[in-house]
Amino acid sequence: MVSSHGPTPPTLSSIAAETSVPSGLDTFKTEYHPKSGRATTIETFSTFGRKQDQWLPIIDEEPWQPFSCRADFEFAELAHNAALNKDHTDELLRLIWRIAEGHAKLTFKSHRDVSSAWDRAASQMTPFEKHTITARHKREDLAFDVYTRPLWDWALDLLQDPLLAPHFVWDAQRLYKHDGAHYERFYHEPWTADRWWNVQSSLPENGVPFAFILYADKTHLSSAGTVKAYPVFARCGNLPVPEDSKEDGKLSYVNLKRVVWHDGFLKLLETIILYAKTGYAHLCSDGIVRWLYAFILLLSADYEEQCVMALIRGTNCHCPCPICLVPSDKLYDNASTYPIRSPEDAQSCVELWKKNKAAGEEALKKRGLRPVMNVFWQIPNSNPHETISQDHLHVYHIGEWGKHLFGELKRHAVALGRSAEKKIDDQFAAFTRWRNLNHFDRVTNITYSDGNKLRDISKQILYTTQNVLTRTDDEAGYALLQCIASYLHIDMYVSLDVHTESTIQAGKAEVLVFQTHLEVCFCTDPDATKNWNFPKMHASKHIFDDIIAKGAARNFSTRPNEKQHGPIKRWYLRQTNRKDIANQILVLDHKSFIAEFIRSRIEFLDEERHKLTLSREELEDNDTDDEPFEARLHIGSPLRTLTSLAQVEEDNSSNRAFDCFRKKLATFLNHFLPSHNIPLPDGIHFHGHERRDCALIRTQDKDGHDKYIFVKLLFVFKLTVCNRTLDLALVLPMDASPRRRLLDRDLRLTRLRARPAALSEFVTLHSIIRGALLVPDFDNHGDYFLVDYVDTDMFLRVQRNLI
Template sequence: MASASAGAAPPPSLIPVSAATATTSACSDTFKTEFHPHSGHPTTVETFSAYGSGSGTRPPIIDDMPWHPFTCRADFEFAELAHKAALNKDQMNELLKFIWRVADGHTKFSFKTHADVTTAWARASSQMTPFEKHIIPIDYKKETLEYEVYSRPLWDWAMDLLANPLLALHFVWDAQRLYKHNGTRFERFFHEPWTGDRWWNLQSLLPENGAPFAFILYADKTHLSLAGTVKAYPVIAHCGNLPVNIRNVDGPGGGRLVGWLPIVPEDSDEDGKLSYTNLKHVVWHESFSILLATIILLSATGFAHECYDGIQRWLFPLILILSADYEEQCVMALIRGLNSACPCPICLVPREELTDHSTTYPKRTVKDAQDRVELWSRDRIAGEAELKKQSLRPIKNALWKVKLSNPHDALSQDPLHVYHKGKFGDHLFDEFKKHVKALGRAAEKTVDEQFDAFPRWRNLNHFDHVTNIYFTDGNKFQDISRQSIYAAQNVLTRVEDEAGYALLKCIVSYLHIDMYVSLDVHTESTLAAGEAEILVFQKLLDEYIEALGDDATKNWNFPKAHASKHVFTDIREKGAARNFSTRPNEKQHGPIKRAYKLQTNGKDIANQILRLDHMTLVSGLIRSRIDYLDEERHKVMLSERELEEEDLDDQPFGGHIHLGAPQHSLTLSQLEEENASKPAFAQFRKKFSLFLNNFLPAYNIPLPDGKTWLILSARDTVQEHRFLKVNYESAVDWKLTTDYLRCNPSFHGHERRDCALIRTNDNDGNDKNIFVRILFMFKHTVGSKVLDLALVLPMDLRTGPRHAIDRDLRLTRLRARPLASSEFITLQSIIRGVLIVLDFAIPGDYFLVNYVDTDIFLRSQRQLF
């Protein structure tokens, strides 16, 4: 987040959205950046508007023929399309014949056969580091077994990244400590890997002009065939020196397949035997050694490289982060796993104490492991006893060969497997369904109906039932968890099921932990709050187990329960959890499975899929150059007027709001007639006239024709809009964030009347924030002024003393005014959109959904309403 002159990529815009959201004081509008002493950069203190602005310099395009070495752009675009469409040889030949039959000669196009395309790909492939095949021999029971390993040399891939001019400005080399003034003091915050303590400490161990080249590595098996008989074992690498918006997305600079590990086959005679289990781990680490081969020596000696800023740096490759689920973490750390004495790959917590988060146990060290493996090589009996004490395997770890790459420090707690698939999906959700089922079919039906009644919201999966579904999708588990409290709070009551009610309290605490872990920017305060919540969850879980009594059969003492002990330490060390999440990597399993199904013959699949992946990489590189060239030409060709006239519904926009989905204009008489049966629209013209006559003078907007009072006629018109985009400053990262709101009688077959948090005045003229439901959005012209307005239903009636359930489940209760009390607002008064759900127990009451995103979660924690 430093300026480009400091070798860092400028972040997305950090511009306050509008006066409606600019609430920070001049003091709290200040950022401080401390650079690592080796960088030579002094500490900077900047205001909000200047922070992260950077120099604005764009990298140069190499030439005006970015599709080279394809003969022409059309050739590349055909080859790219055929590759994405997974066309086989016959399909491609037929398509080429068709193209040549209809070609009109307006564009150069030279492909005639599949061989032409293959030849072009072969030429293009020379631009990127290819895969290499290796055979590793392993001795097992007086027999030599051979395994195939495919790898793209890691340092060659790193050099490909460094050679890409479109990435050059974005590399960050120096550790930074970032602070934002909170009105009292500068408070440190964390997001990218270089803002964590691990990067700072590692850079301190390097020569003064040395800088880490930080690899993030992921490895996990996946099924390619539906039957599960064909498996793949991809290794995916990310560059930790690139910002997350480049590192974790498709395209140049994104995660890349760099290895394909062998899978030791299942053997009914050998499976379960210690020697065969150790064989699998030996194969893994011997294979990984090949993948790491090109960086092992350089991790000790460094590599001199002149960076884009003209500074020659001594780059030291190292493994900063290992991203994996628990099973793979055990392989990477070479521990004995679930049922061993010390099943955590990071610390030495005893197996029976995994739910104890109040005690800190010693961390594992490389030296301890090396000493025990060395003892085992000399004395099997004594060595095995020492290894068992720490649940280690008698194998040398491939990661020990890379300097400053302690695997126990690099391993991180993955939110997808630890929380969404693990703690909730495999445990809390199972308990949830058991309690609902125990109350009978009527209770299950009610919960399902209330899930189905949950309002739709962007990026939130909708479920018409949950009590009898079974899947392994962590994203869906995450969305179910965020809706479960609201859909079940009137079913799993304290009266009907005391233990079920205690479980809901556990789920609420789990959601708080999950939301804190999910933050893209952490402050010292949010980290402390997350750590405190872990102890709250431990207490509530004990209460739930006690409430179950003799019905308590589940063992909660499992490794993923212990993972919360380390997750906030990981964030302090390596930045936000998205830096070590497996989500961006598991997403890449999809293209691998698709390639297997559509583009291989089922034989020698590793070689074929890796060749296809290489084509994808080359295609992405060329496509990025073409898109860059098109963007530059587009800017030159378009006048300011043309840019203003471009459709904004699906485009970025400036300012605070953008109204979309326009409908036909209506006269006020037509509007009142069409909505005659709706109390919210009663006396629309009269109420609207009163609003305008108060609103316009308050904002110094003159009435037309010098009038002192505006009278609306039945023929005056409004234009309805059904889509609204709202820019607001995120409470999480202080950057511009966009909400998409709908006010539509039939959006994909369902009525959508979204809600919003707005700023308004109370009766004494003081500012206050309230929640409203949007009933009607429209534009209206007064003189030469076009106003963006809405008819809304305020949800600010008093709800009386706080209910016990609201305290226990930490619910924000709302109550709407009668429909006849609808009011008009200017859309500029909207702060952001919100999701509000019915309280199914009390008619007319609603709950704010605090967990729909991290911004509204933080606002609810800080009572910023």
């Protein structure tokens, strides 16, 4: 491989390592950064990624310290999470002591005891600090308070935790999987991507990166929106603003807010600026002293916050992208490439503005920049235009889909009349339920703001509208469905937790396919109300480059951090007096931080203790490649009573799938049992229950070759044969040949057709590869669609024809 810094000559050790294990389909190659001093390795699937198992378990008998005992910590945690006030806490403790006196080791007897325990715990963790920032506006000095937990002090808390120590990753890696012909690179964690590699290349010989991931977004605390907060969350990448005013919108005030934002962020970052330049010597758990160089790996934020971070002027400026200089009228054109922004160019424009306001303003406006010094310019390897990342939630689920494609689709449904809207809603209500997929009874006349619900609607929309927005009834609506199908492909490629060079190229190609379909929509729909020339449309130009540079999109998604807004809002509503709320919320946040820290230690150590109780043989069994079948298959609760085969056949006499139930089963057992060295039985014990799920199974054709088909599970049961229990199912194969339709190709749908019910078969549950979500084609009885957007595994199986 050749990095951006030029080819790296192989070393004798790396050559030896590469030749020590034969290349093959089941091998992985890890190429470490040259400065790590580590040789390239080639490992089989069974050993790849299991380094963490080499560490001896760390057992701490009292992980709840500095609380007096585990029960004290768990009570304090519960009281905090439940937002109990002083009176509630005292009453609960009195009740506990009345009921359980002498039966539990609990030392708390008042709210004061609980508070004292929190204080003892807080004294051992890095506290928040208050900073006052002043900025001049209209000849007046304005003051703003900023509260920060010093980043480097927080980092030292992590580095000093013995439970986290084994999990830190320091050196950049390039990972490859053999595909049968050559090694293909893949990406997932940040240290497997290019940006980490390039940062480590820029450091001194003994330096290693210490990466910070920052998320920032304002949130409304009060239901009226008058009280706001601006939380900033930090995450260690080495491990798996002032309120608005009536003047808001005026140029001078907007610039003031940007000044305050960057001055405030400076207070957060100032403890790492020095170590980003000089490094910090730290004795790591493996006995090696490493020079850690802090840097900002990535910034996770919505577009509005990205504009603040990059100090650009937003959607209406000449160049609205925080990463490149795409003109404002070319945001829809992802086939073209424009120069990437640079801090040096921005700095020179700001310096010019300081010397000559007119000339400087012209230069700034041409690039869409604001005349403010960017805090990230002070931190090496933290170029804001490289760290800003495209957010999956806001760009796609809320943006392209929620605010644009979905809105257009509902407009088409309205134009077709109330019967069309009702048909769509009825088909949503009839949509097959699936775990972790929201179910909707209607969608056409409801507005959603929840990104998760919008995402789940998008996964179901093609199957519930394909017989409504038809080519005959609504040509423009049909073109829109083609556009949505392409959008869903991009969304699924972005959703991958592990990327290969092939999936990234496929994702980039799909971005151009989407653009083509969008242009068709423009041509066929003169009544279109949406403007597709917007910044989030342009984000697809950069998102796959972000993945190459920083790893899978989950690393820079705002979705996990958006959930942190909920506790802040609850604290404000339930546990503050609505006065001086910053101090009160920070105290509550500090308690949550401590509680999560201690809880994670307790759970980790409980798990380690459990491991130590296992025998050596059990540990070895758990370390095999093949997961026990029962551990990966969940078929629901079995019936508690035994029943006879004859009774099953009689109870289902009206269902053709159960015709000749006993005869079919006998034929199956006569073939299956001898082939698995199980003697034919004298008697059979049986119990089972009906299922309505579908699955992808591996079976054999008449020539004995493996084939993969989808089936509907009709009846799942257990048979006890010669003291062996068999997990079996009566299934209806979905391998009849359907009549292919033009819309299947246009909307990229996988159509399946069920066999006649009388042609049901028996299979062993061990032949099941995975569950499958099938929904009926509501206008063609017996036809079904495979919902391949339900997860990335099924999506890739369809794309690679692995079914």
